[in-house]
Amino acid sequence: MLKVTIDNISIEVEEGTTILNAARKIGGKVVPPAMCYYSKLKGSGGKCRTCLVKVAQSCTKDTRPMSKLVASCSTPVQDGMVVQNLTSPEVIEARKGIVEFLLLNHPLDCPVCDQAGECDLQDLSFGYGMEETATDDERREYPMTDIGENIKLHMNRCILCYRCVYAADQLTDKRLHGVLYRGDVSEISTFINQSVTNEFSGNIIDVCPVGALTDKTFRFKSRVWFLNPMNAHRECTRCSGKVAAWMFGNEIFRITGRKDQFGEVEEFICNECRFEKKDINDWVIDGPRHIKRQSVISANHYEETKKQSLIDPIEGKMHEQK
Amino acid sequence: MSFRERIYFPAILNGMRITFGHLFRRKTTVQYPEVTRQFSDIYRGKHVLKRDDQGRERCTSCGLCAVACPAEAITMVSAERKPGEEHLYREEKYAAVYEINMLRCVFCGDCEEACPKEAIFLTTELVKSEYQRDKFIYGKDQLVEPFDPAKRIDVSKRQTPAVLEFKKDKRYKHNV
Structure with missing residues (x-):
């Protein structure tokens, strides 16, 4: 077991655990946001850089900080590692930059988008985002395409996290879509507009962190x-x-x-x-x-809860807020 | 009771003096349809759904007005714009049905605040009285402003000069 301290909270985790997963074991605000990492998809992560954290101390033997911010989703913990997430102004500043990068090409059409209200990028830009962008360039634009009978692809909204590609690779026997081209012009597409028909292909809608892949049977039905x-x-x-x-x-x-x-x-x-x-x-x-x-x-969602009040009547302490 | 109270007459006279005194005061009411009071420029009356400068409906049926509404007076059904309807609706989604229940509405103006598309505004117009309750559910036929540019409803006074200046920025051009 390795001892790791994240935002002054210590936890013991197994060898090979990444910083992100160690933070998820602690839970709460310590957890860095992740746009591309998906624990259920092997090989995902390391692309969006949203989960950058500062390692203030590499391990017990080497007390020097790591020279750069590291992607917590793909960096394994070492014994005695000290990680700063929200406590480091450097990380907050870097994350602001990442949000700006992600929004460079992402259209601000949340009022139209079906993902609004449950969109990871919306939460992220609200939490860290800036109101202004430094670039004057136009956003890239693609025509909307149907991939498969029930899935709509809005390439404009895609942030190229590759989650859907991994999902199709790992859940279905034959992946029919992937990322074409490279760099700035890369795009998610099917091979010559082939349709995605596998019976588990709908899961690429769920793994999409933004509204790039949406359910056609729910399109514009409700918010x-x-x-x-x-x-x-x-x-x-x-x-x-x-x-x-x-x-x-x-x-x-x-x-x-x-x-x-x-x-x-x-x-x-x-x-x-x-x-x-x-x-x-x-x-x-x-x-x-x-x-x-x-x-x-x-809003207007009611659920049964065991917690009657925020203050525990017996302990006299505040309940942990969910 | 004293003798003065028992004969009642002075009390009646006193009451009459007050009653007749009111006859010569300035009236606090106005003869409404002929005379109207002056409204504030930012009076919150009946809603309007604005069109943009090309006459296309601004509303994209995003539902933010409905979720902001404390009285839950707003309901809507969205639809997708078909090819050839670009001159009617500004974005690919629009409100096929948009209803405000004027009996529920408290005219707080939260819908106006919430609208990201500058589509809904409250106006100085009043909601007219009706005999049937169902007539108070205003649909798009009563809410959307006329297509004719001369008959558009001016809401510029509801927006402060600072807001109008802010909107000139090209990054917010979707709201002009």
Whole structure:
């Protein structure tokens, strides 16, 4: 076991754990944001640089700080490592720059985008973002394309995190899309507009941190904050059948995977569950999902909670806020 | 009771003096349809859904007004713009149905504050009285301003000079 200190909080983790995963074990605000790393997808991470942290002390033997900020998603911890995330002004400053880079080509069409309200980039730019950009250049533009029957690709919004490529590689037997070209002009595309038809291909919508890949069956149907996310399940021969059903009254507007506190789906679901089962009789509704109080989706969202008040009557201490 | 109180007459006279005294005071009411009071430039009355300079509807049905609305008076249904409708709607998404329940509305102006597209404004117009409750649910036919440039509703007084100056920046050109 290795001892690592992140933002003055110490934790012991196994060898080979990355800084990001060590921070996730602590939880809360210590966790660096991640746009491209996805714990369920092998090989993901290291591309967006959002999770940069400062290593103030490399290990017990070498107490010097690392010369540059490191990507926490791909740097393994060492014994005695001291990491600064929010406590380092350097990291905050660097992250501001990263947000600016990510927004260089990302259109500000949140009022139109279906991802708004649950978008990682929206949260990130709100948290760290700047109101102004230093560049005068026009944003790159691509025509909208349909990849597959139910998936719409808005290449304009893509931040090239490669998550969908890894998802298609690892969940389906034959990947039909990938990144074409390189550098500034690289784009996600299918090979000569081939459609993505694999029965697990819908998961690339869930892994997309922005609104580049969206569900065509939900396109412009509603805004996520008008809907109530409910846990639902059904017997499915292909996947676990455990999903989040986004409902308005008794109507199911869309089906997604159940996302955990880090925005990653707990279990990947199949396309039949996602796109075809929109009737309430297809599902067993288990109850409302937990939504963070800070999220816009929590508007008019009621869920059962054990916590009656913020102050524990017996301990007399403040509860840990979720 | 004293003798003066028992005969009642002085009290009646005193009451009459007050009543007739009011006859000669200045009236606090106005004869409404003929005479109207002066409204503040930023009076919050009936809403308007603005069009842009080319006559296209600004609203993209983003739902921020509805989520900001404390009275939950606003509902909308979005639709996708089809090719050939570019002169009607400014962006690829638009509100096919946009309804404000004027009985629920408290005219707080939060929808105006929330709107990222400068589409909804409150105006100095009043919501007219009706006999049926369902008539108070205003749809797009009552809310969207006329296409004719001469009949557009001027909301420039609701925006301070600082705001108008800010909007001249090309980065915010989507809102001009």
